[in-house]
Amino acid sequence: MKLAMTINYSGDFKADVQRVQDLERAGLDLVWVPEAYSFDAISQVGYLAAKTSTINIGTGIINSYSRTATAVAQTAAGCDFVSDGRFVLGIGASGPQVIEGFHGVPYDHPMPRIIDYINVCRMVWKREPVVYDGSVIHVPLPAGQGTGLGKALKIINHPKRADIPIYWASVMGRSVANTAKHADGWLPIFFDPTKYKDVWGEDIDRGLAERDPSLGPLQMSAGGVVAIGDEYAGDGANAVLDFVRPSYALYIGGMGARGQNFYTKICARYGFPDEALEIQDLYLDGKKQEAAALVPREMLVNCNLVGSKDDVAERIAAFKEAGVTHLQVMPVAPDPLPVIEQLRDLIG
Numbered sequence: 001m002k003l004a005m006t007i008n009y010s011g012d013f014k015a016d017v018q019r020v021q022d023l024e025r026a027g028l029d030l031v032w033v034p035e036a037y038s039f040d041a042i043s044q045v046g047y048l049a050a051k052t053s054t055i056n057i058g059t060g061i062i063n064s065y066s067r068t069a070t071a072v073a074q075t076a077a078g079c080d081f082v083s084d085g086r087f088v089l090g091i092g093a094s095g096p097q098v099i100e101g102f103h104g105v106p107y108d109h110p111m112p113r114i115i116d117y118i119n120v121c122r123m124v125w126k127r128e129p130v131v132y133d134g135s136v137i138h139v140p141l142p143a144g145q146g147t148g149l150g151k152a153l154k155i156i157n158h159p160k161r162a163d164i165p166i167y168w169a170s171v172m173g174r175s176v177a178n179t180a181k182h183a184d185g186w187l188p189i190f191f192d193p194t195k196y197k198d199v200w201g202e203d204i205d206r207g208l209a210e211r212d213p214s215l216g217p218l219q220m221s222a223g224g225v226v227a228i229g230d231e232y233a234g235d236g237a238n239a240v241l242d243f244v245r246p247s248y249a250l251y252i253g254g255m256g257a258r259g260q261n262f263y264t265k266i267c268a269r270y271g272f273p274d275e276a277l278e279i280q281d282l283y284l285d286g287k288k289q290e291a292a293a294l295v296p297r298e299m300l301v302n303c304n305l306v307g308s309k310d311d312v313a314e315r316i317a318a319f320k321e322a323g324v325t326h327l328q329v330m331p332v333a334p335d336p337l338p339v340i341e342q343l344r345d346l347i348g
Contacts, residue, residue, distance in 0.1 A: 001316070001319075001320050001324065001325060001326070001327055001347050002029035002030060002325065002326045002327070003027065003028050003029050003030070003326070003327055003329060003340060003343060003344065003347070004028070004029060004030040004031070004032060004221050004223075004326040004327065004328045004329070005023065005028055005030075005031055005032070005328065005329055005330065005336075005340075006031070006032040006033075006034055006060055006328065006330065007020065007031060007032070007033060007034070007044075008034075009033075009034040009035065009036055009038040009039070010038060013039070013044060013047075017047065017048060017051050019336070020048060020051075020052060020055065021051060021052060022337055023055075023336065023337065023340055024052050024053070024054055024055040026337050026340045026341050026344070027340060027341065027344040028055060028340055029055065029056060029326065030055065030056040030057075030058060030088065030221070030326055031048065031055055031056070031057055031058070032058045032059070032060025032090060032221075032328070033045050033048065033057065033058065033059055033060060034060050034061070035059065035061065035062050035063070036094075036098065037098055037102045041059045041060075041061075041062055042059070042062070042075055042079065045057050045059065045079050045083070045087065046079065046082055048083075049079065049082045049083035049084075049086065049087075050082070052086075054086075055086065056086045056087070056088055057079070057083055057086055057087055057088065058087070058088030058089070058090045058165075058167065059088070059089060059090045059091070060090045060167075060169070060187065061090040061091055061092040061094075061167075061169045061187065062089075062090070062091055062092075063091070063092060063093065063094035063098070063099065063103075064091055064092070064093055064110070064113050064114050064117050065093075065094070065099045065103055065105045065107070065113075066099075066103045066105070069116060069117045069120035069121065069132075069137045069139070070120060070124060070130060070139065072089070072091070072117055072120075072121060073120055073121040073123075073124035073125065073155070074124065074155065076089045076121060076125075076164050077124065077125060077155065077157065077159040077160070077164070080159065080160050080161055080164050081157070081159065081160050084160070085160050085161055087164060088164070088165045088166075088167060088185075089121065089164055089165065089166045089167065090166075090167045090169060090187055091114060091117060091118075091166065091167070091168060091169070092114070092168065092169030092170065092187070093107075093110035093111070093113070093114060093170075093175070095107070095255060095256060095262075096256075096260075097255075097256070108136075109135065109136050110175070111170075111174055111175045111178060112134070112135035112136050113135075113136040113137070114168060114170075114175070114178075115134070115135070115178055115182055116132070116134035116135060116136050116137035117137070118166055118168075118182050118183060119132065119134065119182075120132055120134075120137060120139065121164070121166065122162070122163075124154070124155050124159075125155075125159045125161065125162040125163070125164060126162045127154045127155055127158065127159070127162075128154055129152040129153060129154045130152060130153060130154065131152045139152075140152055163184075165184040165185060165219070166183050166184050166185070167183060167184065167185035167186065167187045167219070167221065168182070168183040168185070168186060168187065169187035169188075169189070170186065170187075170188075171188065171189060171262045171263070171266065172262050172265070173203055174203070176188075176200050176203040176204060176207065177203040177204070177206045177207035178207060179207060179218075180203070180204045180205075180206070180207025180208045180211060180218055181207040181208070181210045181211050182207075183218070184215060184216070184218075184219055185218065185219035185220065185221060185325075185326075186218060186219070186220050186221070187221050187222075188200070188220070188222050189251070189263070189266070190248070190251070190263065190266055190267070190270075190299070190303050191222035191223070191224075191303060191319075191322075191324070192270060192299065192302040192303050193222075193302070193315075193318040193319045193321065193322035193324065194302055194318055194322075195270050195271070195302065196322060198269060198270065198271070199266055199269045199270060204218075217325075218323075219325045219326065220322075220323055220324045220325050220326065221324070221325070221326035221328050222319065222322075222324050222326075222327075222328055223304075223305065223319065223324070223327045223328035223329050223330075224244075224303045224304035224305060224328075224329070224330065225240060225241075225243070225244050225304045225305070225306060225329075225330045225331075225332055226304070226305045226306070226312070226329045226330060226331045226332065226339055226343065227240045227305075227306045227307075227331070227332050227333070228305075228307070228308070228309055228312050228339065228342055228343075229308065229309070230308050230309075232306050232307050232308065232311075233307050233308040233311060237301065237306040237307055238297075240304075240306045240332055241297065241300040241301065241304065241306060243332065244300060244304065245292040245293070245295045245300070246288065246292045248292070248295045248299070248300065249279055249283055249288060249291040249292040249294075249295055250283070250288075251263040252264050252266075252267045252276060252279045252280065252283075252291075252295065253279045253280045253281075253282065253283025253284065253288075253291045254280075254283045254284065254288075257284075258280060258284065261280060264276045264277070264279075264280050267279070267296075267299065270296075270299055272296045272299065275294050275295075275296055278291075278294055279291045279294050279295065282294065305329065309342075309346070312343075312346060313346050316343075316346055316347060327343070327347065329343060
């Protein structure tokens with residue numbers, strides 16, 4: 001099992017780079033660079049590539065609407081080149097609030113769009129002329145939709161790798177199944193290693209049954225907040241768990257309209273249907289603190305790594321048993337370096 005961490009998209013990026021350099025020396029394997037509707041992730045990936053030497057650097061995530069499929073392929077190839085083969089392409093659909101509200105692009109066909117993006121990226125990296133007629137993406141542009149002068153082209157440069165890892169941040173049904181079928185890795189959210197099969201098990205199994213063996217086993221990057229120590233055992237964990245409650249409430253309650261929120265459905269399928277709907281109602285009514293208070297403690301405990309050394313070792317074992325290959329962690333300590341070193345020892 002490897003260790004991964006996401007940097008803060010609203011923090012001090014250059015200070016984070018210094019921290020990543022220290023964490024790289026401590027054994028961090030992968031850093032994810034988020035984008036959302038903040039600074040673009042790609043410029044930061046390039047900066048990190050110049051400032052580090054061994055750590056893998058991934059987009060966590062870029063969306064499949066604000067760049068064309070071939071632009072994503074070009075960008076990934078460029079990031080992989082400047083990082084000497086350390087780039088990981090994390091991609092997802094985002095949601096209609098960001099795609100239509102910030103980018104001004106219709107949020108249509110998110111799942112088939114990402115499949116098309118994955119296929120086009122792999123064609124580009126193999127230096128094949130891009131002739132692709134997918135569900136959403138059509139390259140070259142078909143006759144009647146432009147000047148008619150488009151021609152099939154292949155990327156000029158020779159990409160460092162034709163198999164840059166692609167991680168899909170999917171959360172629902174068919175998207176998760178197609179992640180297991182098409183992608184190299186999966187970036188789930190609110191991953192409870194003891195209950196995830198209740199939410200995604202059938203979808204993952206369906207996708208794996210159709211997976212090309214040449215892709216290798218499906219990689220998974222999942223985890224949560226980390227606090228290790230006897231002071232965090234039992235009720236001592238509450239202060240840390242309460243710290244993440246607002247984030248869970250934001251997603252479960254506020255990331256979408258009623259009936260259109262993926263994360264409300266995840267919470268419900270984990271066994272908390274009444275709480276999920278009440279959190280959503282409260283959040284959308286502006287009662288954010290009340291919504292956060294209702295996030296089930298059991299969900300917070302299971303999705304994070306907070307407790308004594310033995311407690312956290314038990315949680316790590318559960319994540320490993322669930323098939324997580326990259327334990328994604330967010331230490332709450334002011335200095336994450338000792339925490340990463342401690343986790344490295346616990347993972348073995």
